[in-house]
Amino acid sequence: MFSRVWIDFLLLNNIIGMLITVEVSFNQPKFHSDATWNSNATTFADRNFLGSHWPCIFVNSNNSIYILNQKTRTIHIWQNETHLNPTKIVSNSISLQFSMFVTTNGDIYADDRNNGRVDKWIVENETWISVMNGTSGCFGLFIDIYENLYCSLLSNDRVDKKWSNGTTTIVAGTGVGGSKSNMLSDPWGIFVDINLDLYVADYLNHRIQLFRLNQRNGITVAGKESSKVTIKLYYPTGIVLDGDQHLFIVDGDNNRIIGSDKNGFRCIFGCSGEKGSTNDKLYHPRAMSFDSYGNIYVTDAYNHRIQKIVKNNICDNELYLRTSKEQTEYSSSLSVNSHRCNRLKGCRLLNYYCEMIEINTREEGLYTITSHSSKDLFGYIYENNFTLFDLNINAIESDDDSHYNSQFKISLYRQANSSFILIVTTAQALEQGDFSIIVHGPSTVSIRSQSNFSFLKFLFEHISLKM
Numbered sequence: 001m002f003s004r005v006w007i008d009f010l011l012l013n014n015i016i017g018m019l020i021t022v023e024v025s026f027n028q029p030k031f032h033s034d035a036t037w038n039s040n041a042t043t044f045a046d047r048n049f050l051g052s053h054w055p056c057i058f059v060n061s062n063n064s065i066y067i068l069n070q071k072t073r074t075i076h077i078w079q080n081e082t083h084l085n086p087t088k089i090v091s092n093s094i095s096l097q098f099s100m101f102v103t104t105n106g107d108i109y110a111d112d113r114n115n116g117r118v119d120k121w122i123v124e125n126e127t128w129i130s131v132m133n134g135t136s137g138c139f140g141l142f143i144d145i146y147e148n149l150y151c152s153l154l155s156n157d158r159v160d161k162k163w164s165n166g167t168t169t170i171v172a173g174t175g176v177g178g179s180k181s182n183m184l185s186d187p188w189g190i191f192v193d194i195n196l197d198l199y200v201a202d203y204l205n206h207r208i209q210l211f212r213l214n215q216r217n218g219i220t221v222a223g224k225e226s227s228k229v230t231i232k233l234y235y236p237t238g239i240v241l242d243g244d245q246h247l248f249i250v251d252g253d254n255n256r257i258i259g260s261d262k263n264g265f266r267c268i269f270g271c272s273g274e275k276g277s278t279n280d281k282l283y284h285p286r287a288m289s290f291d292s293y294g295n296i297y298v299t300d301a302y303n304h305r306i307q308k309i310v311k312n313n314i315c316d317n318e319l320y321l322r323t324s325k326e327q328t329e330y331s332s333s334l335s336v337n338s339h340r341c342n343r344l345k346g347c348r349l350l351n352y353y354c355e356m357i358e359i360n361t362r363e364e365g366l367y368t369i370t371s372h373s374s375k376d377l378f379g380y381i382y383e384n385n386f387t388l389f390d391l392n393i394n395a396i397e398s399d400d401d402s403h404y405n406s407q408f409k410i411s412l413y414r415q416a417n418s419s420f421i422l423i424v425t426t427a428q429a430l431e432q433g434d435f436s437i438i439v440h441g442p443s444t445v446s447i448r449s450q451s452n453f454s455f456l457k458f459l460f461e462h463i464s465l466k467m
Contacts, residue, residue, distance in 0.1 A: 023393055024145065024194070025060050025104040027290040030243035031311075032413070033261045037268050037296065040279045041307035044297065055299040055306050058102045059289040062398070065297070066108065067306065068097050075100075075108060075121075090121055092128070099141040099152075099189075099287070105346055109149065113137025118151060132162050140190035140201070152187045152200065159187055159200060159211075172200055172211045172218065179205050179225075181217040189238035189250065189287055201236040201249070208239055208249060222247055222258075222265065231258055231265035238287040248288065250298065255282045257298060257309070269296070269309050277303050292397060293411075313366055313413070330357065330447040331436040334375075334426060341388040343378055343425055350388060353432060354425035356450035364416040365442035371407040373435035376400075376427035379408035381420055391423055400427070414441075421450070 044065075045055065051071030058066040065078040067086075076086035090108065101109045106123035109131070118132035118141065132149055140152030140159075149162040150171070158173030173184035185204035192198050198211040200218070207223030220226040223233035238250030248268070249258040256270035275283040283302035290296060294311035334353040341354040361367060371377045380386070381397040392398070396412070403409035406427070414420070424435060439445050 023061075023104055025102055025143075027059060027061055027063075027292045028241060028243040029290055029292060029294040031246075031261065031294060033263060035261075035294065036312045038310045038312060039269070041269065041298075041309045042279065043305050044308045045306040047304040050304050050306075052304055054098065054286065054301045055304065056097055056100050057287070057289055057297055057299055057306055058100050059291050059297055060102050061104070061292065061392070063291045063293075064102075066100060066102055068092070068100055068110065070097060075110075090126075092121075098137060098139045101141045101143050103143055103147075109141055109143060111138035111141055111151070118149065132160075132168070134160065139188045142190050142192050144192045144196055145194055146196075150190055150192060150198070152190045154186045154188060154203070157184050157187065159184070159190060159198065172198055172209070172216070177204065181219075184209065184218075188236070188252075191239045191241055193241055193245065199239045199241065199247070201239045203235050203237060203252070206233045206235065208233070208236060208247065222249060222260075233258070237285070240288055240290065242290070248290075248296075250285050250288050252284055252286065255284065257282075257285070257288065257296065269298075275302070279307075282307070313411070326441055326444045328439045328441075328444045328447060329436060330439075331434070332357075332424075332449060333432070333434045334424070335432045339388065341391055341423065341425060343380075343391045345390060345392055348389070351429040352425045353430065354388070354391070354423050357422045357424065357437070358419055358448050358450055359422055359439060360419045360446040361414045361416060361441065361443075362445065363441070363443040364414065366411060366413050367439055367441035367445070368409065368411040369422060369437055369439050370403045370409045371424065371435060371437050373407065373433060375431055375433040375435065376406035377408055377435055378425050378427060379410050379437075380423045380425075381410055381412060382423070383420055386421060386423065391425065396420075 045067055053070035056068035067076045069076055073092050075090040075092050077088040079087045097110055099111050108121040110119050112119050116134050116136055117130050119128050120131045121128050136153050136155035138151035139154040142150040147164045151160045156175055157177040158170050158175050160168055161171045162168045177185040184202050187200045188203045189201040196213045200209045202209045207220045209218035210221045211218045222230045233251050235253035236249050237252040240248045246260045251258050254273045255275045256273055257268040258265055259268040270282045282300050286299045286301045288296050288298045296309040298307050300307050332355055338353040338355055340350040341352050342350050343352055378400050380391045380395045382394055383396055385394050387393050397410050399408040399410045
């Protein structure tokens, strides 16, 4: 017979099953068609930190920044960019590394070009193990949603896939360089979407190839000999997809970043195409990552630095020039009468008090939400769906300490007459206390606490007490 706890769990799954979606470890923000980026970048890490080696970076969905320092053979982790110094340093014996990937639980995959293998740093016990052997280094690494490992073997003109069951197969290229649809020539950066379709920066063929799942013939989606006029590429090295499946390309020897939207391709940064070391130029960029705000971090290889290209907070100049003069305040408290939730990935205990708040906007524009409390607060933003089992799932924005006194600060652009959910919780488990939030925007907003979760609340707490 089923236990009472299992019956409760099945009932809960029926209620919230549609709320659970695939979670990835990297950012895929969605952009307005008029989105722009600052024409001058800022330097996040320079030659003094990186030495004379090519940089390598990964930005995860919590906006933690991972940088390989080949000079010291360490991986530096910033859990919040506002910190001047990294919050963690991982020792690493790997040299000549070109790619790195971080999973949702914090495991780090890194190529070891000298030894022709991929190593994995297991966060749980902080140890390195070898997980894949090859004949050359991986110029692109990727872990898909089923934990399969992809390695772009530039010297072997192919992309290998090591399945989670341990089997390794070739999924793109033949092992011989060429320009036919089933061939690659010095493949570099790769990206795998949730449909397991593979995108490859086909370096010497000056194109981006798309290999559908289980298809060995690629489709040219950008660059030379694409089926429709797109944009001319010159030795592309990186490829990333945004939240709408639009392509963002590191156009290596054109020294620029290319982006696409529903209107086609356009230049995002370095649009003169000239190499240089000033903040408006790149010199053979190699890879890029988004943070959750749409800012771009790019490895500027020959300048031996990592540049941050800030997304402008303007989609419509007239609209965004309106200052955020209006503010709305809301006060409440977290207590034993609050809902229970979990903000830690991989943890099943609902041992944080949280409050769900619905915010409705009246006018279109940029809204900024700040928290105020004697407690260290976390804030999570949702378009509609969320699950109290893991507040990270479906969150479109989240923050911890961007405001003063360990408070959160979240800015987001909203349409008129739209609504979103803010969940407020604490840094410490089962912590209680008063709090308030202030919303600045082009007009006041309406704020109300969600009170229609009493049945779910009962099930959550009933099950968490028995697990």
